[in-house]
Amino acid sequence: AIYEGSKEVTLELPQLEQLPDDVLGQKLQLLLLQPAGLPLEAIFPYTKVGIKIWLPPGYLADDDSTELPSFELNSQLYSPECLQHFEEELKTLAETLCGSPVLFSWSLNFPSSAEASFSENTAIARARGVAAQRDRKRKEEESFCHLQQRLLCSTVTGFEVVRVPGFSRADALFQRKGSSAGGLPLQLKAASASGLGDKPIFCFKKTAGYDGMLLILVAVDYGIVWAVPGAAVTQQSFNIQLGSSRDELFRVTDVGHALVECFRRAADFPHITLTQAGLRCEARTHRLEMNTHLQMAAFLASVGYILKKNLEVASAVDSMLSGGGKSWRVQEKASHLHSPSNAYTINLRKHAGVLGKVAYSASDFDLLLAAVLQDGNLAGMFLLPSTVLGQHRLVGYKPTELRLVPPWAPCARHATKTKYAWQLEYYVDLCGASVPAMPPEHVRSRLAQVLQAVQYIWQADEKNGVATALRKKSCPPPVY
DNA sequence: TCGTATACGAGAGCGTAGTT
DNA sequence: AACTACGCTCTCGTATACGA
Numbered sequence: 358a359i360y361e362g363s364k365e366v367t368l369e370l371p372q373l374e375q376l377p378d379d380v381l382g383q384k385l386q387l388l389l390l391q392p393a394g395l396p397l398e399a400i401f402p403y404t405k406v407g408i409k410i411w412l413p414p415g416y417l418a419d420d421d422s423t424e425l426p427s428f429e430l431n432s433q434l435y436s437p438e439c440l441q442h443f444e445e446e447l448k449t450l451a452e453t454l455c456g457s458p459v460l461f462s463w464s465l466n467f468p469s470s471a472e473a474s475f476s477e478n479t480a481i482a483r484a485r486g487v488a489a490q491r492d493r494k495r496k497e498e499e500s501f502c503h504l505q506q507r508l509l510c511s512t513v514t515g516f517e518v519v520r521v522p523g524f525s526r527a528d529a530l531f532q533r534k535g536s537s538a539g540g541l542p543l544q545l546k547a548a549s550a551s552g553l554g555d556k557p558i559f560c561f562k563k564t565a566g567y568d569g570m571l572l573i574l575v576a577v578d579y580g581i582v583w584a585v586p587g588a589a590v591t592q593q594s595f596n597i598q599l600g601s602s603r604d605e606l607f608r609v610t611d612v613g614h615a616l617v618e619c620f621r622r623a624a625d626f627p628h629i630t631l632t633q634a635g636l637r638c639e640a641r642t643h644r645l646e647m648n649t650h651l652q653m654a655a656f657l658a659s660v661g662y663i664l665k666k667n668l669e670v671a672s673a674v675d676s677m678l679s680g681g682g683k684s685w686r687v688q689e690k691a692s693h694l695h696s697p698s699n700a701y702t703i704n705l706r707k708h709a710g711v712l713g714k715v716a717y718s719a720s721d722f723d724l725l726l727a728a729v730l731q732d733g734n735l736a737g738m739f740l741l742p743s744t745v746l747g748q749h750r751l752v753g754y755k756p757t758e759l760r761l762v763p764p765w766a767p768c769a770r771h772a773t774k775t776k777y778a779w780q781l782e783y784y785v786d787l788c789g790a791s792v793p794a795m796p797p798e799h800v801r802s803r804l805a806q807v808l809q810a811v812q813y814i815w816q817a818d819e820k821n822g823v824a825t826a827l828r829k830k831s832c833p834p835p836v837y
Numbered sequence: 838t839c840g841t842a843t844a845c846g847a848g849a850g851c852g853t854a855g856t857t
Numbered sequence: 858a859a860c861t862a863c864g865c866t867c868t869c870g871t872a873t874a875c876g877a
Contacts, residue, residue, distance in 0.1 A: 497849060524847050524870080549851085558859080562850070596860050603859090646870065673869090691871080702839090704871080758840065842875085848868075857860075 500547035500575040501529070504612065507582060513613025516620070518543070521634040522666035523647045527570060530634055531616045539630035541620045542570040542637075544587065547577055557599055564595040569627055571619050574607075583607040584615050586625065635666075649691040649728045650676065652735040655792035660805045664726075673707055673721040681812055688722040692761055693730050701761040703727055705751050717752040719743050724811065729763050737763045737786045740807050742814050745783070783807055 409429040428448060430440040505518055517534045521527045521542075532540025544567050550557035559576050567587025574583040574597065583597060585607050597603050609615045619626050629637070635647045654664040654676075662680030664687065675689040690703040707717055725746060727739040739761060746752045751759055762777035763784060785804045790796040796804075 526847095528848095547850085560851085560861090563848090592861060594861060594863095598859060601859070675869095693871090707869080760839075838877105840875105840877090842873100844873080845871090847870075850866080852865085853863090855860105855862080857858100 496547050496549075496577065497545075499577050500545055503575055503577055503580070504529075504545065504573060504582065507612035508616070511611050511613025513611075513617050516613065516617065518616075519631065521631065523635050523650075525634050525637050525647075526567065527629070527634045527637055530629070530631060531571075531620055537630065539628045539633065541616065541626050542629055542634055543573050544570050545573045545575065547575050550576065550578060559597050561595045561597075564590045564592060569625075571616075571626060582609045582612055584609045584619070586619075588625070645691055645733070646689070648733060649730065649735065650689055652792050653689065653726055653728055653738060656735060656738065656787070656796065656804070659792070659796055660801050660808065662808065673717060675722075678724060678726075681808065683812060683815065685723040685811075685815070687724050687726055688717070690725065690727045691730055692727060701729055701763070701766060702758050703761060705746070705757050705759050716757065717743075717746075719747045719753045721752070723815070727759075727761055729761055734791055735787060737784060739780055740783050740785070740811055741780070742783075742811055742818075744814060744818050749779070782810070 411427045425448065428444050430444055501518075501520065508516070508518060515534055516531060518529050518531050520529050526544065527542035528545045529543045530540040531543055532538070546561045546564065548559040548561050550559060557579075559574070561572075561574050564572065567590065570587040572583075572585040572587050572590060572595075574585065574595070575581070579599075583604075585595070597607070620628075632651065635651070636644055650664070650666060654666075657664045657678065657680070660680075662678060664676055664678050666676045667674050673688060674686045676687045678685045678687045692701040692703050694701060705717060707721070721743070723743055725739070725741040725743065727741065728735055729737040729739070743752055751757060760777060762774060762780060763786065764781060765786075766774075785800070785807050787796060788800055790800055795801075
């Protein structure tokens with residue numbers, strides 16, 4: 358880094374080779390007492406990369422200099438293309454820092470030959486990624502289970518911890534057993550021990566911004582729980598070392614007792630209901646997702662079906678729909694009118710790590726619930742079985758989009774409307790009704806009719822395979 | 838009009854360098 | 858020694874720009 362007024366320049370290279378222990382890093386100091394016009398020159402030891410830096414006159418002056426330094430790298434080890442690439446990067450970096458007290462700060466992160474020649478089969482990389490994610494999920498689950506266990510062992514009874522589904526800031530609520538009046542919002546975090554010796558450190562990440570909530574920090578492997586008011590933590594990460602003052606201050610022995618104490622301090626920790634908690638997301642898109650879910654759930658409840666959000670986030674299964682003696686794994690989608698194209702569309706794809714975005718497979722979910730929204734309100738809903746989507750090559754083929762065409766959708770061409778006419782068999786219109794109010798009878802009977810058709814397809818599919826299921830579908834589109 | 842690519846934001850983490 | 862910031866991976870989601 359070169360600072361204004363600094364008398365020396367320190368250039369650092371990450372460790373590229375095994376260094377003898379007595380070498381203290383790969384640091385090279387350059388005296389900045391060069392006569393004007395002459396470049397700063399140096400050769401990095403071990404990697405033998407030479408660097409020259411020309412600073413234009415007046416570069417360190419207070420007034421805004423528009424001139425930029427120039428860089429030149431040379432090396433026997435690395436290709437000219439590689440060196441030129443890093444020269445360009447240095448130049449780009451200097452441009453963004455022009456006028457600031459820091460002239461540049463940069464690590465020349467050349468890959469070692471081992472790193473440069475590393476390659477991995479994408480299937481193996483994918484398997485590694487999936488396994489890592491599974492471990493993280495397991496850890497998250499373990500921290501929650503540990504909290505519940507500790508509550509059971511506590512002296513307090515009549516309370517429970519329930520999980521908040523979706524992408525909410527609150528992971529769970531602490532409330533009276535079976536209550537729907539709401540409770541104390543909790544954020545759970547887990548960490549593994551780091552640091553050597555007999556006093557391990559637990560580092561919890563993303564700890565800021567939980568005002569009004571209680572942070573529950575769990576060291577799963579050690580069976581330790583800390584409780585910290587969210588408002589007391591402004592740091593991005595929060596460390597606790599065993600035996601430190603923080604450890605003593607926040608350590609919880611009786612989980613139930615500690616939670617009840619915070620539960621009673623409603624001024625510091627305002628109570629919220631499960632629904633409110635679900636909608637407490639930072640991102641507009643996540644609120645939209647939850648809002649849509651709640652409306653679809655209310656609509657389906659009007660005919661006796663239960664749509665319950667899946668607790669596991671980052672999964673292709675958003676929720677479970679049960680009713681009529683059956684249970685479906687559901688993928689939910691929401692769609693607004695996109696004004697430039699004047700169309701409702703949903704994306705039919707999932708993320709798959711190194712594989713990028715890939716199509717859903719037909720077995721990822723059983724039923725797609727696609728909501729058509731008007732000003733955030735549910736206007737209509739498509740209930741599309743995955744087998745039907747497969748028949749139209751919308752799943753199990755390639756990542757794609759599906760245009761939703763409700764009967765009243767604006768379509769410039771008549772051909773567009775006929776192309777997507779097959780969807781209408783699975784469409785239910787709310788006809789202006791708004792949930793959670795009870796929809797009119799004809800709307801409910803239409804919903805029941807489509808659900809019945811989905812049941813038939815599901816049953817036929819289980820017995821005879823996809824082809825029969827599609828022949829048997831028996832739900833003609835109504836006349837709107 | 839329609840499909841693809843990209844942007845961005847949320848969640849869950851870990852490792853390491855830097856600062857107090 | 859204790860504490861914090863930053864950069865990275867993995868997942869999901871919706872919004873939007875752009876070109877054929």
